[in-house]
Amino acid sequence: MSKFIPYTKPSISDDDIHSVVESLRSSWIKSGPVVSSFESSFTDWIGGAYSITFNSATAGFDILLKTLGIKKGKEIITPSLTWPSFVGLLCLSGITPVFVDINPDTFQLDVTQVEQLITPRTVGIVPLHYAGQCYDIEPLQEICKTYGLYLIEDAAHAIGSEYQSIKVGNHGNISIFSMNAIKNITSGEGGIITTPDSLLSHKLKRARSQGIDRDSFKCHGVRASRYDVKAPGWNATLTDFQAALASSQLKRIDILQKSREKIAKIYLSYLPDIPGITIQKAEAFNTRNSWHIFPVLIDTNYFKFTRDQFREELMNKNIGTGLHFIPVHLLTYYKSKLCLKTNHLKHTEEIGDRIISLPLFPDMSIQDAYYVIDAIESIAKGKKQTIFDLNAKEF
Ligand SMILES: Cc1ncc(COP(=O)(O)O)c(C=O)c1O
Numbered sequence: 106m107s108k109f110i111p112y113t114k115p116s117i118s119d120d121d122i123h124s125v126v127e128s129l130r131s132s133w134i135k136s137g138p139v140v141s142s143f144e145s146s147f148t149d150w151i152g153g154a155y156s157i158t159f160n161s162a163t164a165g166f167d168i169l170l171k172t173l174g175i176k177k178g179k180e181i182i183t184p185s186l187t188w189p190s191f192v193g194l195l196c197l198s199g200i201t202p203v204f205v206d207i208n209p210d211t212f213q214l215d216v217t218q219v220e221q222l223i224t225p226r227t228v229g230i231v232p233l234h235y236a237g238q239c240y241d242i243e244p245l246q247e248i249c250k251t252y253g254l255y256l257i258e259d260a261a262h263a264i265g266s267e268y269q270s271i272k273v274g275n276h277g278n279i280s281i282f283s284m285n286a287i288k289n290i291t292s293g294e295g296g297i298i299t300t301p302d303s304l305l306s307h308k309l310k311r312a313r314s315q316g317i318d319r320d321s322f323k324c325h326g327v328r329a330s331r332y333d334v335k336a337p338g339w340n341a342t343l344t345d346f347q348a349a350l351a352s353s354q355l356k357r358i359d360i361l362q363k364s365r366e367k368i369a370k371i372y373l374s375y376l377p378d379i380p381g382i383t384i385q386k387a388e389a390f391n392t393r394n395s396w397h398i399f400p401v402l403i404d405t406n407y408f409k410f411t412r413d414q415f416r417e418e419l420m421n422k423n424i425g426t427g428l429h430f431i432p433v434h435l436l437t438y439y440k441s442k443l444c445l446k447t448n449h450l451k452h453t454e455e456i457g458d459r460i461i462s463l464p465l466f467p468d469m470s471i472q473d474a475y476y477v478i479d480a481i482e483s484i485a486k487g488k489k490q491t492i493f494d495l496n497a498k499e500f
């Protein structure tokens with residue numbers, strides 16, 4: 106194939122562009138009415154929880170930690186097979202990340218190992234809905250209830266995921282979604298926290314806007330009024346033109362989701378039969394996967410080369426792959442900072458060595474998916490790549 110298939114790509118429609126242009130042409134482009142309206146739409150779509158936007162999920166998490174009053178010397182339990190941003194913020198705040206190993210089949214944090222990591226300093230758990238499949242929420246909620254801990258979900262991958270037929274973000278926890286460029290809906294950069302707690306929602310809104318108690322639109326807009334600060338804050342709001350993009354994307358989330366599902370379904374039909382490839386195991390409570398990414402494990406013994414060499418082989422065939430993730434505790438800064446015992450995160454390290462994310466994005470064609478499968482099969486079987494029979498299975 107002469108064209109390159111990236112592992113991911115944002116889907117931007119003419120309606121999205123129109124929506125952003127309309128916002129730019131209005132007299133208000135910083136955070137204002139479009140942000141408020143997007144937050145209401147997200148709340149309706151999620152099914153009830155308050156929604157508070159930020160200029161990134163990372164900024165939202167930082168503000169949340171301070172708003173909840175989580176201080177230096179405390180501990181938070183989280184997996185290491187994740188993006189380093191939240192762990193970085195813990196370290197910056199003097200909070201110790203305590204890593205829990207993952208289940209080698211589902212790649213989610215291993216709930217059975219959480220309790221033994223709880224100490225008097227533990228204040229919360231930050232699990233990740235890895236790849237858009239859910240971790241088992243209920244047992245973790247039980248643990249948090251028993252020990253009085255916060256359950257703060259890293260839902261960066263989980264816009265559209267459902268656990269027991271309820272959307273992630275509406276299970277009574279605090280959930281943090283990302284809307285960066287490659288997420289299931291995007292505002293370029295952006296994040297959303299959902300919570301059932303109206304007081305927390307109010308505090309977060311105030312904290313993201315320099316501590317000012319009213320919407321900046323009302324403070325500085327046409328009917329500017331007096332303002333007051335009852336607690337200092339950040340400047341971490343989404344702009345109206347970013348929210349215009351997010352609103353337009355949210356309107357077609359079902360279409361975006363179905364496109365992802367179509368590609369995932371093709372992968373699920375063929376990849377399990379290819380030697381040396383293992384897919385992520387789904388659990389019955391996962392009633393809908395957002396298919397944010399499609400991770401597979403490479404059997405390096407079978408292939409007789411490393412995961413990175415496997416990625417190179419695919420790159421030679423014009424196929425890009427993602428790396429989700431290099432375990433955080435193996436990154437230079439954290440290796441020296443956290444002084445972890447070796448073998449403590451056995452499955453995380455093993456999976457982190459073998460995992461790649463295959464191309465999956467809404468505008469990907471069925472032909473592209475077949476091409477990827479065919480390329481993997483040709484590497485697996487050491488055979489010449491053929492033109493895949495597009496009629497082999499119907500989708
Ligand atoms: C698992 C995970 N958590 C957190 C983040 C941070 O999100 P943001 O880029 O919106 O700050 C990302 C971003 O890719 C992520 O993948």
